[in-house]
Amino acid sequence: MNQIKFAVSLLVVSATLAGCQTRNPKVAEDQKSRLSETVTLQQQLLSTADAIERNSQLLAEASNTRAAVEKAQLSPTQQLKMDKAANTKEPYGMTAKISFVWEAGPIQEVARQMAIRSGYEYMQPEGSVPAIPVMVKINAREQSIASILRDAGLQAGSRADIVVDEARRKVLVRFFD
Template sequence: MIRHILTITVVGVMLVGCQAKPSVDSSSTTSFEPSPYNEQTQETLTAIQTSLRVLAETQRESVKSHMTTAQQIDKYNESRAMPKGLDVTINAGRWEGPIENALKLISEKTGYKLQGPLGKRPVTDVIVTFSAKERTAYDVLRDIGAQAGARAKVSVIVNRNANMVGTIQLTYL
C-alpha cells in the first residue's frame, strides 16, 4: 500500500515538472504609473544635502573661535552675500567627478578665473557630486566646498575692479 502511494506521488511530481510554461504575449505593453513617493524622496534628499552642506560650513566656521562675536557675525553675513557674477543659473543636470573639473565648469559658466590647485595634491582625486538644475553658481560652489570637507578649500575672491569678475581658488589641505 505504501509502495503504491509512493509511486503515485513520484509520478505526480514528475508530471508537474513537465508542465508547459504559460505563454507571454509580447505585443502587450506594461505601463507603470510614476510613484508619488519619488517626488517626496527627491525633496527629502535635497533637504538632506542642504543640511549636510550647512553642517559642514558651520563646522568649518567654528574653527575661527579666536574671533570676537561681532567679527564672527560680520564674517557670517559676508559669507552669505552672493558675490557679483555668481547668480548665473547652472543647468548641468546630475554631475559627478573630480573637484577641479567641477570648478572649471563653474568658472566657464560664470566668467570667473580658476586659480589653482594650490597645496599638495592628494593621491586620489576629490570627487564631488551635485545636481544643478536651475541652481545658481553660488549654491553649487557651496555644495562643492562642503563636499570637499577637510581635503580641499574652495574660495571665491571677488575683484573690486568693475572690469573683472573674480577668481575661484582651489587649495588642497
C-alpha cells in the same frame, strides 16, 4: 586572324572572371575570427567603462558621507561659521541660475566649469593635490553658480575648499593636508 582575336578575348575574359573568384576560405575564416575578437574587445571596453562610472559614483557618495561626518564632528562654533558662509552674499557674476548635473568627478573640474560659466578665470589649485581626487556629485536645478560652488566645497569637507576672489575675478581650489 579571327581565331587569335577570339583567343585573346577568351584570355582577357578568363582573367577578369578569375578576379571575381571567391576568396580563399582560410582568409574568410581569419576575417571572421578578427571580427569576433573586435566585438569581444568592444564589449569588454564597454563593460570596463560601466564599472568605472559605477565606481566613480560610489566614490562620490562615500566622499559626501565623509563630508557629512566631518561636519558633524565640528564644534558648534565651526558649524556656525560654515553655515554663515553658506548664507553670505554671492559674488558678482555668480548669481545666474543654471542647471548643472555632475555625476561624480574631481572638485577641480566643477570649479573650472563654474568659473568659465561666470566669466571668472580658473587658477591652478593651491596646496598638495591628493593622489586620490576629492570627488563631488552635483545635481543642481536652477541654482546660482555660487551655490553650486558652495555645495562642492561642503562636499569636500576638510580636504579642500573653493576660493572665489571677486575682486580679481578668479576661482581656485585650495587643498588641505
